[in-house]
Amino acid sequence: MKIFFNRKLLLWLIVLATNSATAREICETNAKMATDSAHAAIVTKSCAVWMWGINNAGQLAEKPKSYTEPEKLLRPKSVPLMIDIVVAHDHTLGISEDRYAYIWGSIEYLSCGGDFFEFHTEPQRVLSIQNVKSISASWRLTVFLKQDGSVYEHGCTNQSNHKIEKLPVQVAGLPRIESVAIGSSHRLALSETGEVWSWGDWNVFGQLGTGSKEPQIQPVKVAGLPKIVTISAGAMHSMALDTDGNILVWGSNRDWQLGLGGDYSLSPERISGIPKVRAIATGWFSSAAITTKNRIFVWGNRSTRGYPTPAEVAGISDVASVYIGGNAAATSGIYIVMQNGNVFNWLPDGRAHENQPVPYANGKLTPFPPDWPAPFNIEMPNKMLNPDAQK
Incomplete structure (x- = not known):
């Protein structure tokens, strides 16, 4: 025993x-x-x-x-x-x-x-x-x-x-799913075969991508998409990245978050003007992308003087990943993880760009957190993440 x-x-x-x-x-x-x-x-x-x-x-x-x-x-x-x-x-x-x-x-x-x-x-x-x-x-x-x-x-x-x-x-009604995303109330699911499914009880801006504003309580496949590898959802817009590095968007554009003309899109539309993309991100009312050359493009946030079309963030390269901040001063801006693991925060300059697409987005890049002697490093062991240990 x-x-x-x-x-x-x-x-x-x-x-x-x-x-x-x-x-x-x-x-x-x-x-x-x-x-x-x-x-x-x-x-x-x-x-x-x-x-x-x-x-x-x-x-x-x-x-x-x-x-x-x-x-x-x-x-x-x-x-x-x-x-x-x-x-x-x-x-x-x-x-x-x-x-x-x-x-x-x-x-x-x-x-x-x-x-x-x-x-x-x-x-x-x-x-x-x-x-x-x-x-x-x-x-x-x-x-x-x-x-x-x-x-x-x-x-x-x-x-x-x-x-x-x-x-x-x-x-119910979904195939095997690889990833999920949720906006304010609409849901997206990416199947293992690269198809996008959507559902939700609120679709007033076409964020489900079905070609209409009707809600969909049960999941439906989003038509007209090539094979997709990544999905992301803002409050009232949706974004997908295909196998060729192209971005497709649909839903609300009231804050320029689609990077297109008009107030909304009921079906997926491809964004132009961005080199081949390897990663995408959405905020509540904004969007971002990282190119295969590790540079960042941003658009959206009309209410805070953002960008109507994709603009390259000036002077920043060697980016590993990007995360759009939230609706409070403590989490505002865009958080950037560099290839070496260091974390930075980028804030746009706040200039008005109404009906004025610009090629570059200017702003201020600061180490995060600003009160530490060195940037937070996402790769470092725990004992080295204490600011006292870095002094």
Whole structure:
């Protein structure tokens, strides 16, 4: 009996070590930032989580403070190692090394915006979901992609009739999915064969790409697209990258986020004027792309004097990844990870460009965070990320 127990324990330890190694490998190749809210987060190559910004509901896994007291970059002690993280309104979600989903901050998204306020300052496991591959989230809805390619929704799945799913429920009618994205309420899913599917109860700007403004409660395939490798969703617009490095967009253009003429597009349209692209990103009302030569193009944000058509960010090269900031001063601008792992923040110059397409976007590039003696480096081991250790 004793021998059987030891063998069982040894097998368990081997499985645990294998899972952990796999998780670390994911972080090594997929260290990322999540910045499109009033708070933001970083997952380093060692799977460590760092956060900053507004913490009114415990979304930083710290004791809440008022909107006027944003937190500087910190490492929340209660947040374990994560392989993925997303920020949404006043809550945060992450995927642990063992592929469970966790949430902290407000959980008002389970109320469809009703009179409800509950928050947690420590990560809480999302029940009835495991083997999670990735997460996409908005204010009132979360979409989970499982490792088997199935998609689940959690929260306010239909704002028009206040339909709430208290536990994650599978989305029917989809093939095996590779990645998911969510806007304000519309959802996108990229199949393993490069097809894009969309659905949602709000489609007034054609953000579903179906050629009409009618909502689609069940997923439908977006017609007229070539084979797609990446998808991204802003508040009311959608973007896709094809295998040839071309960008296709649809939905609202009221803030120039499509980089096209007109107020909206009901079907996918190709953007011109950008060299071959390898990565795309969307903010609530803006868009960005990285070319194969590691340069950045930005467009959108009309209300803050942005760019009506894609403009190359002047003087910046050797870019690894880019993340569009959120709707608060603490997370504004564009966050750029360089090829060496250093993180910077870029803010546009704020000049008006109404009906004046420009080839270059000028702005200010500063190391992030600005109060550290050196830029945060997404590749460095945990012990070197403490500013005191860098002095």
